[in-house]
Amino acid sequence: MKNIITQWILLMLTGCILVTANLTQAAQELNLMPIPEQVVQTHSSFRLDEQFTALVQGNPDNRIYEYTTNTLRRLAGRTGLFLPQDFITRSSKCEHPRMEINVQRPGKVELGEDESYQLLVTETAVTLNAATDIGAMRGLETLLQLLDADEKGYFFHTVEINDRPRFPWRGLMIDACRHFMPVDMVKRNLDGMAAVKLNVMHWHLSEDQGFRVECNTFPQLHLQGSDGLYYTQAQIKDIIQYAANRGIRVMPEFDIPGHATSWLVAFPELASAPGPYTIERKWGVFDPTFNPTIEATYTFFDRFFAEICTLFPDDYMHIGGDENSGKQWDTNPDIQAFMQANNIKDNHTLQSYFNGRLLAILEKNHKKMVGWDEILHPGMPKSIVIQSWRGRESLIDAARQGYRTILSNGYYIDLMQPTAFHYLNDPMPADMPLTDQEKQCILGGEATMWAEYVSPETVDSRIWPRTAAIAERLWSPGTVRDLADMFRRLNITSFRLEELGLTHIKNHDMMLRRLTNNQDIVPLQTLVELLEPVKIYTRGAQRDYTSYSPLTRVVDAAIADAPVAREFCELVDNYLAEPARGEHSAEILKQHLQIWKDNHDKLLPVIKTSPILAEIESLSLDLANCAAIGLTALDNIGQHKRPDKKWLDEQLSILKQAGAPRAQTELMVIPGIEKLVRYTAGH
């Protein structure tokens, strides 16, 4: 956590001056995300009509038939065309198919499987070739992104695409513990992942705040540790199947030895300090930790993982290992005696001993161990995988020592940072100080959706669309780094994700309706479009939250990358680069500012009758005042007036005050207005 802020600032600076991109012109014109490795565009069209049919050939897994059927449904849904095929199965016949899907063999849902495909769209036919049905599914998503329309109807752009992922491990971590995430949330996000070619769902299933898996061996784990909010084994199997049908691995995480309060509710005797324990309701790093020095702990985990490793078929098992405070170990005399007797010099080494014991258990159950970067310790075998979260250094360290590793540092989407920051965060930038062999250790990365401040209602708006940009970083060539083009395509991708049931767009207005108590939402929307939630770990520092605090306030409706604010600030930059030729830009800026100036009078009556909005009243007023300042500045610039220093100082003081976070949000247009003010004052 400590390094994240400086890293972020550094990367933002880098981002601002970054314009490189060996992006082919072809790919830029299309709306593909992630951009394929090779695209040749032939600038014609395959017209889609009600004769469009598909045939799957070769030797695929059954999953491709359902995926193809769903592809036809999505095409029909977008176009309104009554496509002729019902449910495509292995025994389906199709004479003269317009689309042929050729698959050589069933894909395995495991790390490193071939996901490449070749997609050829001519004026008369669509041909999709892939070694595995998983590759074919990736290709079908690309085909769906090639759909376009003109006055004559719908069509696919004609192309020849050869594509394969840059990294084999492209994940999204879903924390179902801080707030429980129901099955439908997981499923719709699996659909979203497949749409942008992610292939690992890392499922964070145990925490201080909840143990989320039905455990038959130790049913008290879920009965006492979950408030009744857990996944049944039937649901877990269903989700794993659902993911597999999209070529997505499901890697579970059981976070030990720290972050373990919910386990210890039922098993206080395994803790490093006396109980009793209750489910943790607050956020943070807590002390309850398994006792690594008693055999009962390993007997417990031996039986636990025997069951769990069967339930989850993936080769990898994540054991967490992060943020062990060590306090319970420091104060337990038996543990201290054990360390002395066994020549264990510090807590990190003791945790490494614990990990080693666990490793044996996992290996017995044919699993490879994954953990957060704290598990990196000289004694560990090279089979483990290190998930780098505290800083990029641990990624490089691990690779240099020959450990395989995945990057999450810089992909913490819960921290409400801008898309550009995540997008430019490359697991293996061109100047990575590693040998070719060491580079092989870098498997990819994972976006992490920690769930302190998200509910099932808001979580999609934190995952999407930013995770699509991360997905591109992990799939596309490293040279694909054009921010403007990324934002153009991200906007379209975000819209398209709605067809999968994702709620990141539609829940926004719903939340505004609730916030206004069903009054006109436009004035509130005008403000919220300019607000972002406070970033990094500020939110929890400003107010004490529990796991049952409401997540329905303005801060929860606000999103990262407040879109109107970003556009406004960009426009200010463009305008100020050459104000004399910026009449049109100035006009648009004025329109924005005039609306904001007038907005407070419209929003105030809404605030007065919807007390949940009281906390933004001063923000709304500040926006009006700052917009007035911006209008004055624009007028000055247009009329070549230069106000004096006193005026400047007064305005800057007002702007500074307006830039202060309130209601755990911040006004993102202040920097743009400040630039106008400084410009007119000659600063």
Added chain:
Amino acid sequence: MKNIITQWILLMLTGCILVTANLTQAAQELNLMPIPEQVVQTHSSFRLDEQFTALVQGNPDNRIYEYTTNTLRRLAGRTGLFLPQDFITRSSKCEHPRMEINVQRPGKVELGEDESYQLLVTETAVTLNAATDIGAMRGLETLLQLLDADEKGYFFHTVEINDRPRFPWRGLMIDACRHFMPVDMVKRNLDGMAAVKLNVMHWHLSEDQGFRVECNTFPQLHLQGSDGLYYTQAQIKDIIQYAANRGIRVMPEFDIPGHATSWLVAFPELASAPGPYTIERKWGVFDPTFNPTIEATYTFFDRFFAEICTLFPDDYMHIGGDENSGKQWDTNPDIQAFMQANNIKDNHTLQSYFNGRLLAILEKNHKKMVGWDEILHPGMPKSIVIQSWRGRESLIDAARQGYRTILSNGYYIDLMQPTAFHYLNDPMPADMPLTDQEKQCILGGEATMWAEYVSPETVDSRIWPRTAAIAERLWSPGTVRDLADMFRRLNITSFRLEELGLTHIKNHDMMLRRLTNNQDIVPLQTLVELLEPVKIYTRGAQRDYTSYSPLTRVVDAAIADAPVAREFCELVDNYLAEPARGEHSAEILKQHLQIWKDNHDKLLPVIKTSPILAEIESLSLDLANCAAIGLTALDNIGQHKRPDKKWLDEQLSILKQAGAPRAQTELMVIPGIEKLVRYTAGH
């Protein structure tokens, strides 16, 4: 079906002249739906703050603790208040609770259970008393509807409410066969049902188009009859528990002997004509029917129901029985011989024989039989329940013969009829020609959501909010019939249902975004707000649909009771009642008409780049033309001009043409504009 149209016209006429209502003034000022039996409003407030706590006392079922916890979450969600309680359980302590919930005994989720409650809100305390926890849950929903806000904050209106339902059977039928409805759709609609105090989910689980239940006895039923779209037994149990936790019964329907194609895919030998059979893809009444004359049929059902009656704990089992075409029976010589040998004179009697055999099987499994009104036959015992759908006559017939009965005729929400029609459709109007004893047979009613033309994406917008009006009909005193007040409360109720995850509002804009290919949706919205899908059974008559046809066109985004159109037509009536005093009304009408007149120019470019909208181009143009006519008519009226007959005829001809359905929708403002035109011409 045949009687529905005339019935509807008749009831609409009745509705227009209906103004009665013994509604207390108190209830009218509140936003309660359904309106309670007795409300005394004491015109003060209980202020809600962050000290609000709840205590459950007495001897309830565990479900009330979760329900109370969820009630606190919903209050926190609306108000942003950080309420202090985490998860309320039987062992929760709470000193000085602000809300006391007193329950005498655990409720049974069965027909006729006590759902009454008393809710007392004073300035200092909330007290909820109920015989059962089910009654308490109904009271908690009422409390949630009492929440209001002013500048000082949130509060409950102070009241004394004594409430209980008018009818014990208040249902919503969900057809999961024509289109499969996933678990989350069922759950969010169960939440919606509980919010408006419905207590039966009738689950239509087998049809020509699909068999939707995992059957262990005969797995080929779901494996061959469902395209993989079925509920596992674990999911069914989960849903039944979820419903029970809301005091809602789940009554399954297995529709036999007709509507049976999907069963016969795996068991053609049980059909009345030789197979093979494939899953039906079209809509309508089909011939495949079980053979009631062979013992194999009863052996099959004996084993089938032995499993199914255990899976579903409700006392009632619905066996369908509707729309048996009889064609396979007429043409099967063995069946004809059987009828002759057994002195069975017609198909209805043969079906009654079949039902009698089934009845014995159900009774052996401790179930009471329910069926559509076709099952009414002199020989049947009085234990069965008749669901009246073909006409109100069958309801009266059944009651007169001493059969218990529920009304669905008039509650077919799939037919896109107006809320007022459903609302005024009373299972037991004041002039019902029945004795008091016969009236006891009328148990209530059910809204039926047949699923030919709905997908999981659109279905909520067909169920809600109209089903809330039906729920009021079934719960509230029969004298509650004020349409204007109902619409006022329905609007608020509809908005509140969003907090339960229902998608009837939020999916609308999402569909418009897809229809416009993510362009500005306002022009399309302006048109769609005035459109309704064609009603009754017109949609299928206009175009051939299959079970996999897209349901993403304008007709699917349009809703019943196009709200802006209704308001416009009402305003026309008000204005024309006294034009001299209607300057303000005329101004609003002009604003509407001007927007519509200008809308086509804005919508046309969207249509041109989004071919799925091509089918509404002429509707959009017609709206512009008709709006221009309306403006002329308004001007004439204002200036006391009277145009000649030729003008009138020309305008009426244009309006008539504009009133013709296209894209399976119709423009609902034409009647209003026509009234303006006729008025100005002196007609």
